[in-house]
Amino acid sequence: MELTLPKSDAHAERRDRFLALTDALREAVWRADSLGRSRTDIVPTGYPALNAELPGGGWSASALTELLWAQQGAGEFRMLIPALKVISDAGRTIVLLGSPHCLIAPALEQAGIDIGQILIVNAEKPADRLWSAEQILKSGSVGVLVSWHPTVKAEHLRRLQIAASGCEALSFILRPATCRGEPSPAPLRLLCEPAPFGQLSVDVFKRRGPTVAQPVLLPPLFAPSMMRALERARHSAIAPAENSNVDRLVPQPVTARSRLSTVA
Numbered sequence: 001m002e003l004t005l006p007k008s009d010a011h012a013e014r015r016d017r018f019l020a021l022t023d024a025l026r027e028a029v030w031r032a033d034s035l036g037r038s039r040t041d042i043v044p045t046g047y048p049a050l051n052a053e054l055p056g057g058g059w060s061a062s063a064l065t066e067l068l069w070a071q072q073g074a075g076e077f078r079m080l081i082p083a084l085k086v087i088s089d090a091g092r093t094i095v096l097l098g099s100p101h102c103l104i105a106p107a108l109e110q111a112g113i114d115i116g117q118i119l120i121v122n123a124e125k126p127a128d129r130l131w132s133a134e135q136i137l138k139s140g141s142v143g144v145l146v147s148w149h150p151t152v153k154a155e156h157l158r159r160l161q162i163a164a165s166g167c168e169a170l171s172f173i174l175r176p177a178t179c180r181g182e183p184s185p186a187p188l189r190l191l192c193e194p195a196p197f198g199q200l201s202v203d204v205f206k207r208r209g210p211t212v213a214q215p216v217l218l219p220p221l222f223a224p225s226m227m228r229a230l231e232r233a234r235h236s237a238i239a240p241a242e243n244s245n246v247d248r249l250v251p252q253p254v255t256a257r258s259r260l261s262t263v264a
Contacts, residue, residue: 043170046082050216054188055208059083061168064161066186066206070177073101074194079202079218080146080172081111087170088113092143095136097121098129100148105260117143120262130156137163137171144170154183161185180205191215 041061044051051057059065069076077099084094094117096103105115121136123129126149133147137160152175164171177191189206198220204212 041168043083043086045079046085047079047216047218050202050204050218053204053207053212053216059170060188061170062165063188064157064164064171064173064186066157066184066189067172067174068177068180068189068191069174070191070193072176074192075200075218076174076192077101077146079192079200081113083170084144085112087143088117090143092117092169093141094118095121095142095145095147097133097136097145097147098123098149099146103260115260118260120260122262126151130160133160133173134163137167137169140167140169142167142169144172146172146174148174150176154185158185 040056040063042056042058043061044058045054054060067076067079087094089112094113096118099120103118103120108115108118119142121132123132129147129149130152133145133149136142136145152173157173160171160173173186177193180189180191184206186206187208188204191203191205193201193203193215195201195217200218200220201215202218203215
């Protein structure tokens with residue numbers, strides 16, 4: 001026997017469906033004069049000023065984010081430290097692929113990151129690095145992938161973007177600033193440059209939204225003793241060298257890396 005709803009109930013059901021469809025369309029449509037909203041998981045950057053300039057208010061999962069460095073080691077990696085801590089606290093794996101730096105286990109632990117959640121993958125050849133990045137994203141078993149790619153073609157980036165869209169991980173690709181004018185499928189692209197007193201200037205030059213008026217200035221992420229030294233320099237109007245940054249100011253003992261899981 002077919003169940004027939006009363007006219008009033010049928011009308012209410014059609015109205016509810018229409019309203020649900022309207023809300024779904026409103027979420028899916030993006031206007032270029034407004035900041036886009038992400039429909040995927042969001043991890044806060046740890047910097048309120050930067051969150052305000054990113055769609056969804058943080059780093060979007062299931063999407064490729066491209067970080068360009070004007071000077072390698074000027075802070076592009078330390079900018080990710082707060083997000084890496086969130087991933088670490090959730091018990092998810094952090095994969096660092098092709099890092100050009102000797103990572104320091106005590107420094108990561110001081111930032112609150114569980115080094116037991118970090119996996120370092122060494123891949124010297126560009127083709128091996130791209131293949132590894134794609135397979136890591138397709139596996140769906142990691143919380144974040146940070147991958148260094150000094151040279152990579154646009155078609156390869158498209159493959160990585162497709163792989164990233166199929167998983168729930170954060171995906172960061174680090175490249176030199178000379179790649180800024182090259183086409184890229186990454187929906188979010190940022191240029192990181194060193195600024196005085198250990199700060200980091202971040203230019204959000206591609207996003208789902210209007211053009212950012214000016215770069216975001218991020219505060220330094222140094223040990224308390226170094227912060228006190230920077231404050232003394234600031235008050236005495238003695239600016240440190242332009243290239244001062246956490247990656248070079250912190251000693252790099254050879255034994256520190258041995259505590260991190262490494263795959264050659």
